[in-house]
Amino acid sequence: MNDTQLNEKVKEDQVNPVPDVPTLIIQSTRGWASLDLGAVWRYRELLYFLVWRDVKVRYKQTVLGVLWIILQPVVSMVVFSLLFGQLLKVPSDGVPYPVFAYTALLPWNYFAGSLTRSSGSLVSNPQLITKVYFPRLIIPLSGLFSNLVDFGVAFVVLIGLMFFYGIQITSAIVVLPFLILLAMLTALGFGLWLAALNVRYRDVGYLVPFLIQVWMYATPVIYGSTLIPERFRFLLALNPMTVVVEGFRWSLLGQTAPASQTSIWILILSLIMVAVVLITGLIFFRRTERTFADII
């Protein structure tokens, strides 16, 4: 059949229910799978429903319900304030320590929660993987979005705290969405790697809580990055969460810290870091995706 004939056939299809060319070809993928992010977009309604399910179900059958969202960061803040603010006198760059810590805990908890959810998302939903087809990327993605709800609730508490301590919101707040996005992408990048690895190696399930704990101390959550000697500060660039956490403080508390030459470099290096992890994570996820159903 030549091309013109083929075109005619395709035209016919608009009236005819049975297409002449296959709408779907199934065969083994060799080499590099395309990322096919378009498929994720086509399934956005499913993403929406999964996020909605997560949100709806999360605090069901708990006495405190939504209060848990607030309780976690607030209790951490109180403990940190007593321990690091009062006892150890960790410098908080001129801001009351509770706000200083809470502002950092907010994006950190979001990141930690998202990473935990996305890395465990595949193994906790085996029936979605073995019984039905849709782009698997949707599963780790849904955790990122559902955690935004928790983030939003905890953010309201921050506004209350800022009001209490009389901290003015400045125009720097406009960078906040960008920082949230950065936290999401960081969680997604690492989450994709860990979720895909988790399908084969359940060690990941034990690794993640430990990893998050260590990572928190490597991130300026309970201390400020000014505490680290200038010559070692480039190390912070390896951790994109530094930019997120310090950025949060900067944009909300109006600190002047990150305007130096070093901080620009840290920002750029962090962005490169996130891009590398995210892109390799996507590729790795897509490459291993086809074996999920066989080994989960």
Place this chain on the structure above:
Amino acid sequence: MSNIALRVDNLSKLYHIGASLQHYATLRDVLAGWLTKPLRRTRPDRASKNGRQPDTIWALKDVSFEIRPGEVVGIIGRNGAGKSTLLKILSQITEPTYGRAEIFGRVSSLLEVGTGFHPELTGRENIYLNGAILGMRRAEINRKFDEIVAFAEIEKFLDTPVKHYSSGMYVRLAFAVAAHLEPDILIVDEVLAVGDAAFQKKCLGKMGDVATEGRTVLFVSHNMGAIRSLCERSILLMDGQLEIDGPTQAIVNAYLLSVTTMKGDKGEIHWAGGEEAPGCDEVRLSSIHLISHTGKVQNTFQLDKSIVVEVTYIVHKPLRGMRIVLKLKTEEGVIAFASTDHNQQPAELQPGRYMSTVTVPGGILNRNKYYIHLSVDIPGVKVLIPGTEYLSLTCIGESAHGSNFPENWPGVFALRLEWSFERLDSMD
């Protein structure tokens, strides 16, 4: 217009047994594997020559067929014949090792009812969630919502969390959502095996409607009755290969014939233990015996004499609330009866070797072939050994049904019932 809805060409799938039996590896195993790798011969063909189990298995091998639009095709075969693998490949859940399939039109798969149902969500919420998972758009669900609810007969409980549903309601709702998919090609796995008889009938009716609407349907079932009533054409798979393809009646007969030549046909089956024996880390079967009233192991029994089924198994870890479930099935896959030792089992079973025995009294079964189907589970908690047909038995002899005329007598059972006879009146 194309006269093909689905074309399958040399579709094959190789499974690594290590990966499929052992559901996950730990990093430690992998590291240990790397260290010892140079010392082992890992080529699968070598391994099998050495008398060990081969490391790989072709779950599907060079399967080719074509289906025309509007055809309703049954896929039959024993457990492990490759039916589910075929459906999983066609549903894009897993990839073939080689070969290809071409699908012409919108395809939907139904390999399980209620995928993604969340117990905490209400019926209404689960309809939307499950619909989205099955690939329906929200607008489409909105449009069919009332129909789905009516089909499932759950109007009153629409806003109750499904965890409070009876299992029947749950299944009805789950099937109702799936039944309202409107693809060009529908792929259905053994989903009718759930729910009560009335609902199964309703589902079959719905499936029949789908078939008459001109949709192409690929239908897997162990229920030969359902296959016969729905499919004009069937495909028989055996050991991953396409055995025959043709009119359903012929294929069903061929299937029934193939089932009779199964292994373990001498009234007993033994396992050496280890990974080979059916089971899991907690419990493994060790043997099954069929014993006649004279105490002999055999597979042919007199109708009027009892049959003893003896199951031995090894418990490796303490188990609470375990039970053995025996189902006696006919050749057509109908469950003649099911019975369990649950009430005899102690609350907690300590590690050790055990035997459960049951006696099927004489004067119940018909002149027929039956299959011993066993499963082990903790009800409501988990399935320890999934149900499988292990042995067959044939009943012969003077039938209890009330006649000695040599004929095939219908029915799953031939009960010895009391008839009375009397003359009421003389006509003269």
